[in-house]
Amino acid sequence: MTTVDEPKVAEPSPPPGRPGVVAAALAFLRNTWRGLTAMRTALVLLFLLALAALPGALLPQRSLNEPKVEQYIASHGWWGQLLDRLQAYTVYSSVWFSAIYILLFVSLVGCLLPRSVEYARQMIAKPVLTPRNLARLPHHERAEVDGDVDEVFDDLKSRFRGWRQVERAEEDGAKTLSTERGFLRETGNLVFHFALLGLIVAFAVGKLFSYSGQVIVLANGSEFCNSGVLNYDSFTPGLRVDGTHLDPFCLKVNDFSASYTDTGEAVHYDSHIQYQSGQDLTTNTWRPYDLAVNSPLRTAGDRIYLLGNGYAPQFTVTFPDGQQRTGLIQWKPDDVSTMLSEGATKFDPPNVTDPSQLTKKQLAVTGLFAPSALFANGLITSTYPGLTAPAVSLDVYQGDLGEDTGTGQSIFDIDQSMVNDGRLKLVDKANLTPGQTTTLPDGTRVRFDSVTHWVSLQVAHDPTQDYVLLFALLMLFGLITSLVVKRRRVWLRVTSNPDADAEPARRTVVEIGGLARTDQAGYGEEFTRLAARLLDAARGRKAGGDG
Amino acid sequence: MPVNEALAQNSTYAYVAAVTIYVLSMFFYLAEPAFGRRPAAKSARELVLAGGGETTSTDDEPTTDEPTDTGTRGNRPLAERLGRMAVALTVLGALIHLASIVLRGFATHRWPLGNMYEFMSFVCLIAVIAWLIMLRRFAIRRLGAFVLIPVFILMFLGGTVLYTQAEPVQPALQSYWLVVHVTVVSTACGILLVPGVASVLYLFRTAYDRDDTRFTKFAPKLPAADTLDRLAYRTTIFGFPLFTFGVICGAIWAESAWGRFWGWDPKETTAFIAWVVYAAYLHSRATAGWRGGKAAFINILGFAVMIFNLFFINLVTTGLHSYAGVG
Numbered sequence: 001m002t003t004v005d006e007p008k009v010a011e012p013s014p015p016p017g018r019p020g021v022v023a024a025a026l027a028f029l030r031n032t033w034r035g036l037t038a039m040r041t042a043l044v045l046l047f048l049l050a051l052a053a054l055p056g057a058l059l060p061q062r063s064l065n066e067p068k069v070e071q072y073i074a075s076h077g078w079w080g081q082l083l084d085r086l087q088a089y090t091v092y093s094s095v096w097f098s099a100i101y102i103l104l105f106v107s108l109v110g111c112l113l114p115r116s117v118e119y120a121r122q123m124i125a126k127p128v129l130t131p132r133n134l135a136r137l138p139h140h141e142r143a144e145v146d147g148d149v150d151e152v153f154d155d156l157k158s159r160f161r162g163w164r165q166v167e168r169a170e171e172d173g174a175k176t177l178s179t180e181r182g183f184l185r186e187t188g189n190l191v192f193h194f195a196l197l198g199l200i201v202a203f204a205v206g207k208l209f210s211y212s213g214q215v216i217v218l219a220n221g222s223e224f225c226n227s228g229v230l231n232y233d234s235f236t237p238g239l240r241v242d243g244t245h246l247d248p249f250c251l252k253v254n255d256f257s258a259s260y261t262d263t264g265e266a267v268h269y270d271s272h273i274q275y276q277s278g279q280d281l282t283t284n285t286w287r288p289y290d291l292a293v294n295s296p297l298r299t300a301g302d303r304i305y306l307l308g309n310g311y312a313p314q315f316t317v318t319f320p321d322g323q324q325r326t327g328l329i330q331w332k333p334d335d336v337s338t339m340l341s342e343g344a345t346k347f348d349p350p351n352v353t354d355p356s357q358l359t360k361k362q363l364a365v366t367g368l369f370a371p372s373a374l375f376a377n378g379l380i381t382s383t384y385p386g387l388t389a390p391a392v393s394l395d396v397y398q399g400d401l402g403e404d405t406g407t408g409q410s411i412f413d414i415d416q417s418m419v420n421d422g423r424l425k426l427v428d429k430a431n432l433t434p435g436q437t438t439t440l441p442d443g444t445r446v447r448f449d450s451v452t453h454w455v456s457l458q459v460a461h462d463p464t465q466d467y468v469l470l471f472a473l474l475m476l477f478g479l480i481t482s483l484v485v486k487r488r489r490v491w492l493r494v495t496s497n498p499d500a501d502a503e504p505a506r507r508t509v510v511e512i513g514g515l516a517r518t519d520q521a522g523y524g525e526e527f528t529r530l531a532a533r534l535l536d537a538a539r540g541r542k543a544g545g546d547g
Numbered sequence: 548m549p550v551n552e553a554l555a556q557n558s559t560y561a562y563v564a565a566v567t568i569y570v571l572s573m574f575f576y577l578a579e580p581a582f583g584r585r586p587a588a589k590s591a592r593e594l595v596l597a598g599g600g601e602t603t604s605t606d607d608e609p610t611t612d613e614p615t616d617t618g619t620r621g622n623r624p625l626a627e628r629l630g631r632m633a634v635a636l637t638v639l640g641a642l643i644h645l646a647s648i649v650l651r652g653f654a655t656h657r658w659p660l661g662n663m664y665e666f667m668s669f670v671c672l673i674a675v676i677a678w679l680i681m682l683r684r685f686a687i688r689r690l691g692a693f694v695l696i697p698v699f700i701l702m703f704l705g706g707t708v709l710y711t712q713a714e715p716v717q718p719a720l721q722s723y724w725l726v727v728h729v730t731v732v733s734t735a736c737g738i739l740l741v742p743g744v745a746s747v748l749y750l751f752r753t754a755y756d757r758d759d760t761r762f763t764k765f766a767p768k769l770p771a772a773d774t775l776d777r778l779a780y781r782t783t784i785f786g787f788p789l790f791t792f793g794v795i796c797g798a799i800w801a802e803s804a805w806g807r808f809w810g811w812d813p814k815e816t817t818a819f820i821a822w823v824v825y826a827a828y829l830h831s832r833a834t835a836g837w838r839g840g841k842a843a844f845i846n847i848l849g850f851a852v853m854i855f856n857l858f859f860i861n862l863v864t865t866g867l868h869s870y871a872g873v874g
Contacts, residue, residue: 039834043827050823050852057816057860064812092811203809212806261715269718293718294804305806460806468808472795479791483784483829 036103037110045104052100056091059083063090105200112193119186126166127178130491134513137491141531144497144506145538149175152508152538153494159534163490174495182488188481195474202471206464208240216330218312219256219271219453226250226302226459247300247461249277252286256309256453264337264384269293271306271455291455301461308456313369313392313448315345320443323350330454331369332412338382341369343412346401359400364414364424365446367394375431390451391433396440399424488516490530510538554654555713561647562668565640566702569675569695572636576691579630580768630688637675637691644672654713660729661716663861667705669730670857671698673737677782681741685778687770693744724800732793732818736853738786739825742779743850746843749775753840776839779846780832787825794818805867814868817856824849 035041060068069089073080087094134140145152153175157167163179170176213232217224227250229235229243237243256271274286277300289297297304314328331343349361370382373391380393400423402415409415418424430438432448439445493511512534514527623631648668652659659665678694681687716725748769755766769775797818802808809815828845831837861868 039830040836043830043834043837046823046827046830050820050827053816053820053823056811057813057820061811064810265714266717267715268721294722294724294800296803296806303802303806305804307806458806462807465802465808469795469799472798476788476791476795480788483788 033110036107039111042104042107042111045100045107048100049104052097053091055088059088059091061089061091063092101200105197108193108197112190112197116190119190122186123183127164127180127489130168130176130178130493131513134491134493134511137513137515139514139527139531141512141535143510143535143538145508145510145535146505147508147538149173149494149496149508152510153177153492156492156494156510156534156538159537160490160492170493172495174493176494177492179490179492180488181490182485185482185485185487188478188483188485190478192475192478192482195471195478199468199471199475202464202467206238206462206468208238209464210238210460210462211241211243211246212236212458212460214307214456214458216310216454216456217251217253218328218330219253219309219455221252221254223250223252224457226300232459247277247302248281249275249300249302250281251275251297251304251457253455253457256455258309258386260384260386264386266385269306269309271309273297275299275304301463303460305458305460306455307458310454310456311339311341311369311371311387311390312452312454313343313345313390314450314452315365316447316449317347317363317365318445318447319349321350325350326449327365328452329411334368335382337385339371339385340380340382342367343369344410344414346403346414355404359404359423362399362401362403362424363444363446364397364401365394366397366414367392369451371451373433378431380431387451389433391431392448393431394429394438394446394448395426396428396430396438396446397424398427398440398442398444486516486526488514488526490514490527492534510535550713550715551654551656552713554650558647558650558654558713561643561650562702562706565644565647566699566706568636568640568643569699569702572633572640573692573695573699575629575633575636576689576695579626579633580689582626582629633691634679634682634688637679637695641672641675641679644668644675648672651713655715657716657721658726658730660725660733661714661720662709662711663857664705664709664711666729666733667701667709667857669733670737670740671702671705673734674698674740677738677741677786681778681782684781685770685774687745687774687778689768689770690744690748693748694741697740697744719804722800722804724796724803728793728796728800731789731796735786735790735793736857738782738789739850739853742782742786742846745775745779745782746846746850749779749843750840750847753843772839776843779843783825783828783846787829790822790825794822801867810867812867813860814856817852817860821849821852821856824852 060072062069072089073084076083083089087096091097131137135142147155157165157177160177160179163181164183165177165179168176168178213229213235215224215232225231226246226248228246229237235243252274254272254274256269258266258270259268260266269292271291273289273291275289275297276284276286279285280287291297291304291306293306296306310330310333312328312330314326316324316326318324325347327345327347329343329345331341333339333341344364344366347363347365348358349363352358352361368380369390369392370380371386371390372382372384372388374381374383375391375393380391397414397419400418401409402418402423403409405415407415414424419426427442428438428440428446430446432438434448434450437445437447491513493513495509495511497507497509499506512531514531648659648665651665651668655661660669674694675698678691682691749772751762751766752769752772752775755762756772759767770778797815798808801810801815824845828842828849831842831845
């Protein structure tokens, strides 16, 4: 929304005495402002915004999928790198996208201000004078009726209830009524655009103070507390969030269940959790909640979502000296339709403090886990995502896991370079079902104990999202009002018939003229109806009154 | 709950029957101008030009370009009868189409908008209904074929390439927001098909009006450019707020399903683009020098983005909205 018609007034020449540079600068600023707030500019900016948003739909975005971006750059050579330099993988925080919406924002403000002033002025102003010749309006009706001017006029006037109106008497004794309706259109228009401004501001503020984090929690009563960034597997802070002062709450994941159709399609995910926040933290009270997809837990200003799930096989390693260690860590699903998962459960030998000894005897139990296993030619596959016949196909490595190399390591994998260097050796391969054991060459025994579910939770915090919703609804409300309401004017003139010989039943002339103030189509029908109703009333008035 | 195979099968039969009837009715629409002279058309156009001295206040007097009703049934000319049969067939097709969708819902025991085939079917039904409603207000019967052509193409693609067996939907879709969001968005998409078609025809018609050697085969048989423009506008101002509402519902659902109300997912981004383009359309009508042809072009662009969102984003890119059930 911007000023529709630009003023065509000639620029006033700079007052004499003022330095030319200042005048030129002022003229430049004024022209820039006018140009920026012109409707044409707003239209062009709208198109640019649409165009600029497009790469975000077509190219992988860092905010959504970082690995995919890296893969895209790697496979597209110089083109991929050029796009990277052009910020095409971070479209919505790029310089050019920001530039467009800031310009649009300025254009919007620059147009809303004068329009609001104009709106306020029109609210006070009286409907305009009745045109001298109503017959020249796009919509016009005329009738000659009985009754004197005042009677007819008062009767017709009473039918304009709800219209803004002003009554005027003309010199020749004619009475006119100027009426206007549909101010709500402009109200809706302004509400829409101010709400749009509000939405953008709320959205931007939300980006500053929001955060989200993901964490995997074993569904065996394990706890997670929102006490610091380090508790998360990944954490995305807003610009003004430094990771301290997170909303404190704790939760315990007690179980997880999934149900599937016979063909293995997921039907329902569900996890029983307990949580504590606020006062409950000091009194250590746990409240139950049934966490499901589409049903997040809302507490302490945060929301907790059930995003994903998987399996964590538990292994017990009995070292040659009889000591036991139990390992339980999440494995990641490779194929969500069968939940065939892979992972690496890592062990340090007990009672070894000498680093050189430690790096000879570290153990990694890796391989594939199938919830419904099927072995074909020694290869494990999974036929169903549910837990019907769990089994693992293991590769057990022994040696140096490379955990002291300083580089981060995936919890789902071993460092393949250690294997290539010969510092980590494959010592055993085995297929196990729960309870079964395999023995390594050095006498260490590895037992596959059982399987536990894990859930992946997302914690999200956005202090302004309620405002965004409020503004969005206001926008919708304003939009509908501004599109549905028609702004129109109707004029009425009642005079005595200039034809002096007219019979009494035709002694008064009623004229009605109408004009739609917007490009709203469909006004003609309304005017025709209105005029017919008014004229019928005027004609039938006397007869009705007598009868 | 298991899928009721018999109902699912009947739903598919009804779908095929609806497509067939639409095609048949398309031929009747095309036959109408072929068999009819255009007695009232010329004068109707002049009437509009004479009445609307000011373009901003063009009125809506039905500029009938159908022959005037001669009263008794038997006296109607052949063309008129063909046209009426075409509309009757469209209504029949729409009823059977509706039955197909309802049966699908009963077969799967869920709201029948769970994959792309069902979505497409619903969009087409709404487009046909929207057109039938506009037909009551505007003299646009000749447009029937042009509305049914895209409907036929979409339904053909839906029934062949995108066809999916009746199945329950995954957990993320099991929400009453599926009913609200998807229904509203697909309704808006179907409604916006009508102004898209009207705007394309507007461009042909105005090209012919400027130079009557162009598109002489069919452009003269179209309603006046002014009627097409008003049809496009009045359908858009219904479809656009509905689309806005659908996007807001989507954001509310996304907040409770994915953890954020807006995340620039490809589908969301393209919906945003479509929204901006339609906003530009509304603004262009209030801007000197952009009315008419340019506005029509923007409207076509808007619908093109909606269709792009429907196909490309669901089938090619991978985002959170990949529920097409294809492949």
